[in-house]
Amino acid sequence: MTDITINKVALITGASSGIGRALALAMAEKGFDLMLFGRREDRLTELKSEIKEKFGGQVIPVSCDVRDAAGMKMKIDQAVKQLGRINVIVANAGYTIAGKFENLTTDDYKNIFNTNFIGMLNTLYPALPYLKESKGTVVVVGSILGEFGIMDRSAYVSTKFAMRGFYESVRYELKEMGISFLFTEPGFVSTELRHMDKAGNRIETVTAKDKKATSHGGISATPEKVAGDIIKALPKSGFRKRVITGHGKVFVFLNWLCPNGLASFIYRNRDAIRKKVVK
Numbered sequence: 001m002t003d004i005t006i007n008k009v010a011l012i013t014g015a016s017s018g019i020g021r022a023l024a025l026a027m028a029e030k031g032f033d034l035m036l037f038g039r040r041e042d043r044l045t046e047l048k049s050e051i052k053e054k055f056g057g058q059v060i061p062v063s064c065d066v067r068d069a070a071g072m073k074m075k076i077d078q079a080v081k082q083l084g085r086i087n088v089i090v091a092n093a094g095y096t097i098a099g100k101f102e103n104l105t106t107d108d109y110k111n112i113f114n115t116n117f118i119g120m121l122n123t124l125y126p127a128l129p130y131l132k133e134s135k136g137t138v139v140v141v142g143s144i145l146g147e148f149g150i151m152d153r154s155a156y157v158s159t160k161f162a163m164r165g166f167y168e169s170v171r172y173e174l175k176e177m178g179i180s181f182l183f184t185e186p187g188f189v190s191t192e193l194r195h196m197d198k199a200g201n202r203i204e205t206v207t208a209k210d211k212k213a214t215s216h217g218g219i220s221a222t223p224e225k226v227a228g229d230i231i232k233a234l235p236k237s238g239f240r241k242r243v244i245t246g247h248g249k250v251f252v253f254l255n256w257l258c259p260n261g262l263a264s265f266i267y268r269n270r271d272a273i274r275k276k277v278v279k
């Protein structure tokens, strides 16, 4: 059986923390050479050293904001000049906004779409010629919150629904080009996802409340577990959607079984859930 990871180059956005970071380590262990994209250059450089020490291989840290279309194109082209190709591209960079619709503004929605959705496009468009050439694979990190909405998360949920719509529309077009597509929908994961302000900038001082919220009442999976599941799900051809994490599968199944039931349960139990998760 051919190993789909040998001599392969992967580009990962959002590699400086959380799922992207864990995926970089797991892919390096599998033998991938890596282009690591993110804004925090120091984190990317540290990750490069860790990967080189543990697994060897070629690693390029690339400081870039996914909202900057021209910057992404230039840096992706430069990275390909160094490593020669892209076999797998992982559009993972993103953040969340918590808050009631009434307390948000149109700009909050524009900002989060600009990172989560437009940032994904800014990653995929410049990579498309390289992926066509390599008959490569696109991986997009969506969320179970692209399957069902919950209160106090409307902006984030809207971006993840949009990403699922993108996957469902584009998968056949990519297939025609010989490009595979894995759309992943992780459940809750312990990461730095909430450590951002509403404009999508990093918050230096993270509160104990934010840290507690990250564990989602203790059900959150580790980024390492999610990274391992993403690698296992990589298709050899065609496309597939994968819900990742056990609790995520349960929630998506319940939502399929009883549409609205889950959102309504969360609404009816909102005070208890808020207390367990954030207070």
Ligand SMILES: NC(=O)c1ccc[n+]([C@@H]2O[C@H](COP(=O)([O-])OP(=O)(O)OC[C@H]3O[C@@H](n4cnc5c(N)ncnc54)[C@H](OP(=O)(O)O)[C@@H]3O)[C@@H](O)[C@H]2O)c1
Residues within 6 Å of the ligand: 013, 014, 015, 016, 017, 018, 019, 020, 037, 038, 039, 040, 041, 064, 065, 066, 067, 092, 093, 094, 095, 115, 119, 141, 142, 143, 144, 185, 186, 187, 188, 189, 190, 191, 192, 193, 194, 195, 200, 202, 223
């Ligand atoms: N954590 C969860 O419960 C969960 C569940 C389902 C799906 N997800 C998805 O998983 C993905 C990764 O999030 P995470 O949970 O691993 O959170 P995280 O630890 O905060 O990682 C987010 C990554 O995105 C990067 N990023 C954010 N804005 C960026 C920008 N404008 N330009 C470039 N990079 C940017 C961050 O790097 P810099 O700040 O250094 O730029 C960071 O590396 C997101 O798409 C998220 O929606 C997370």
